[in-house]
Amino acid sequence: MTLNPTLHIQQVQITLHGETLLAIDRTIAPGEVLTVMGPSGSGKSTLLAYLAGFISPAFKAQGQVFLADTRLDTLPAEKRGLGLLFQDPLLFPHLSVGGNLRFGIPQRTANKQAQVVQALHQVGLAGYEARDPATLSGGQQARVALMRLLLSQPRAVLLDEPFSKLDMALRQEMRSLVFNQLRDAGLPALLVTHDHADADAAGGPIIELG
């Protein structure tokens, strides 16, 4: 794997109708997880939408975001190389499990098939390639969503309360799976959550909004 980049969030300030919603100035090293906490309405999701490139034009944002030397905040969402994990797995319902994984793999990748097989094997879902995502359990869907994200070879990852909809037992298991995978891949990650247990499991620095 090539040298992993660092994510720089430089003096970012987001305002709505002239009122400052949040201000942040941080650097996230490869393999590190920065946790952003705060009550609902504190702008956690807005920050995530801003970084990912989906922010609604009603918000005004200042500052710059760099991934290594690449400036991100001026790029369209699909060129930023930021992987997203939501509360819901959001597996495309019209594609098979394998189709979902292949959707994310960059186009000019060799041996896509082998990657898909390997990824499913890695999360204990070997042989699930042709399955309809709707027939998978919640935990299985979450694992496929994680592997879809990793196969797309992101250069950094954004996590939007990814464990909040899982039940207690599953939550613990997914936390260690996700954070281990991100650490192994050496990806900088930003986690948005209101659950302290998430922050503890992430093991990185924490900032509070609101």
Added chain:
Amino acid sequence: MLRLAPTLLIALLALPVGAGLLMVFLPAFGYLPALGGNTVSMAPWQSLVAQPGLGRSIAVSFASGLLSTLMALLVVVLFLAASRGTWLDRSIRRLVSPLLAIPHAAVAFGLAFLIAPSGLLARFFSPGLTGWERPPDWLIVNDAMGLTLMAGLMLKEVPFLLLMCLAALPQLQPEQRVMLSRSLGYAPSIAWLKTVFPALYPLIRLPIYAVIAYATSVVDMAMILGPTLPPTLSVSILTWFNDPDLNRRFMASAGAVLQLGVTLAALTTWWLGEQCVKRLSHHWLVNGTRQRGALAIAVGGRGLLGLTTLLVISAIAGLAVFSVAGFWRFPDAFPGTLTLDHWRRILPMISTPLVNTLSVGLAATLIAAVLVVAALENAARHHLPAHAGQWLLYLPLIIPQVAFLFGLVVAAESINLRPQRALVVAAHLLFVVPYLYLSLSEAYRRLDPRWLQVAHSLGASPWRAFWQVRLPLLLAPLLTACAVSLAVSIGQYLPTLLLGGGRVPTITTEAVAMASGGNRRLIAVLALLQALLPFIGFSLALLIPRLAWAKRRQMRGVA
């Protein structure tokens, strides 16, 4: 390219309507150089006013538009107030939606065959209840007051208004409102009328105006069911325009302007009525009566809608019986012999109209679908409010067809475009685009934005995300919207007749043309065919997603 789509869409709707109105206004005041009218004069109006029975024509057009809409709204509102989501309510609802697909002309013929003195109803009750051995000499269809016309209009308006209400209701969270009022001691139906309907009405106001405008100026249904001496204003205008004496064109133009005025007057009257009801009902809304009238609404609401549905279904069933009837003596409820002769006689004659109907309908639907999807995609990508400028969509639906289509023909001829198939497609677009947009925009807006966000975060470009994520997820609503637009196109009478110059016959124009001929069995075959085509479209729209997503459980629940 995508950015141009909304502008193109608006231009496509506004320009023809504007040009059509202009080319009706000018000749209405004597100015149309192509026909030798070089000076502005009031002569067209003078000859219009001198037409015998003009007042009666106006009165029938005005009254049938308002009364049929009022009755239809009453039926729908009472049903929704009474409806509690029970099995019966849901089945009635499910029966009503396909009725929307049946073209006006087919419903009109079906109703005529049902209630005519020698129709199915009279046969059913004769001679037992009525003692009739031969049909009574009554003028039921084509009655001078336009009552049958109103009934026919109502049968088509009820399903339309019901579907418009059902589409608007979810955003009001009616269950919560009703539950809250019930906890305050209100009967469910009263609770619905007092807390849901006042919020619902503003959302269905434009569709109601479209219904009024349509009903005051309808041509095909009025030719089949309406009075004849004199006919409704819209039918008179059509007759004058088709008169070989070209000077009558000026008078017809004045008539078209008058029609615009009649429709506007009907809309204004309705609006005044709205204000009155608003004032008068204010006290009733808060006077605290919780139960009074609940039973009447519960029974009446279901009964009226059930009756409406039953009438349409029997009308279509009646068409089916007439289309295979052989020898059929009067008071007999069923034909003595059944035969396929009528079908065999007519099928070879209708291959051209059938091809025209389908080619025009499919072309218009395809063009409209591309334009509408492009406009919606543009709005979604640039976070534009989906409802901006939506009233423009209603422009071709609220301005009466007779008021601008003749002008449109003149405008096209003035730039050397003779009536032809391409113009028919263009004219159909005026009515197909609004319906396609209205049926698709809600599904487009409601699609979870995170699907596209996931696709983008996985590196998919906007176009790849559109083709591989948005379009498959919206396949079912898109096909339904296309089926709606195909049905709208199939039902068009006046645009097909005028912009095709009578040389692009479709099933609809052929059926309406036979109206005065009076061979019931042949008419029944054509009307059935006309009703059948939209059904094929809707069946495909249901079937294709089911086949495509046979192995995708979640996709079967979508849309």
